[in-house]
Amino acid sequence: MSRSEGQENGRTSPGAGSLAHRVPDLGALELLLAVARLGSLGAAAREVGITQPAASSRIRSMERQLGVALVDRSLRGSRLTDAGVLVTDWARRVVEAAEAFDAGAQALRDRRDSRLRVAASMTIAEYLLPGWLLALRAGRPDTAVSLLAGNSAAVAERLLSDEADLGFVEGLTVPTGLDSVVVAHDHLVVVTAPGHPWARRRRPLPAAELAATPLVLREKGSGTRQVLDAALGGLARPLIELSSTTAVKASAVGGAGPAVLSELAVGEELATRRLVSVPVDGVRLRRDLRAVWRTGHRPAGPARELLGLTRKSPKGR
CATH class of the missing domain: 1.10.10.10 (Winged helix-like DNA-binding domain superfamily/Winged helix DNA-binding domain)
Incomplete structure (x- = not known):
């Protein structure tokens, strides 16, 4: 009709x-x-x-x-x-x-609320997430949380393949298919063992010299390396390439060579003089730390609560 x-x-x-x-x-x-x-x-x-x-x-x-x-x-x-x-x-x-x-x-x-799958890049997983997850547990003691740590590229892959509900990355850009929000800021610092010549410099290290020097670096795909490469316009071939912040830090402490790490990761070593911070002239080594999730899948339940906790954290301001 x-x-x-x-x-x-x-x-x-x-x-x-x-x-x-x-x-x-x-x-x-x-x-x-x-x-x-x-x-x-x-x-x-x-x-x-x-x-x-x-x-x-x-x-x-x-x-x-x-x-x-x-x-x-x-x-x-x-x-x-x-x-x-x-x-x-x-x-x-x-x-x-x-x-x-x-x-x-x-x-x-x-x-959905009985579990939370989090994927995070190494620096965030080691130095920020433990506090955020403890705060989440206080409000959701029955939620089982699993944490997958890897570089920023691996975090994106986990989210896009639906193997994680919420991710945290340190890179310069957000991969296609993901939405994001900045939850914290971080500074990268150049560090060496006390016996390295850079530790005795009276003037800041020129950015060009840093770019031309083989460094102890994270692997390709890590947020730290992406930020450093972009800031310097390219890097020399790595002295050593390692897959974790802890390994890079241990190599630097052991005198293998200079490294560039998050200030979150080296606070204790700088305070005890196991590492020395080397000022750099002509480059800004600051980065945003982001929460990320699949486009169109805004965090809900415990993922949304965890995201809220990151915005309340003093380190998230």
């Missing part, structure tokens, strides 16, 4: 339009069930938490929508009409189905 055939004298046929426009909403159906059970519109209004005038208006609106009278009102109370009895029986089935739908949705939320 065409649209014009479905209309007669300006009136839309009962089957026209979307179901949402033809079927009363759940709130109206719950109110009708309360009237049937309590025999009073006022008592039904109190049960569902609205005023009696609002309840009367909702019943009238439902009657207009369905085209039948549902409730007879009198000084002695409210009584369902014959049509109202039928509609109430149908309403009960709809509400029961909605309750089953709600219970199923809650089960899905409970399943």
Whole structure:
């Protein structure tokens, strides 16, 4: 039947339009069930938490929508009409189905909230995430958290393959397919063992000399290396290439050569003089630390709470 055939004298046929426009909403159906059970519109209004005038208006609106009278009102109370009895029986089935739908949705939320998979680049995993996860555990002791640590490229791969719910990276750019927000800032520092010639310099190290010097570096794909390479416009061939911040730091402490590391990672070593910070002239070694997630999948449940905790952290400002 065409649209014009479905209309007669300006009136839309009962089957026209979307179901949402033809079927009363759940709130109206719950109110009708309360009237049937309590025999009073006022008592039904109190049960569902609205005023009696609002309840009367909702019943009238439902009657207009369905085209039948549902409730007879009198000084002695409210009584369902014959049509109202039928509609109430149908309403009960709809509400029961909605309750089953709600219970199923809650089960899905409970399943989601029972675990959190986090992927993080090495510096964040070692020096920031432990505090954030302890704070999360205080509010969600039943959530099982797994942490996958790797370089920034590996974090992106975990998220894009749905192996992680939330990630943290240190690189300059956000990979395609991911959304992000900055949660903290970090500075990279050039460090050497106390016996290295750079440790005795009286003037800052020129950026060009740093770029031309073989360094102890993280592997390609790490956020630290990306930032350093971009800031210097290129790097010399690495003296040693290692896959973790801890390994790079240990090599520098052992005198293997200079390294560039997050200030978060070398605070203790600088304080005890096992490493010496070397000022650099003509380059800015500052980077943003970001939380990342798959585009269109804004963090929810424990992932959203963890993201909120990173914004409250003093190191996240």
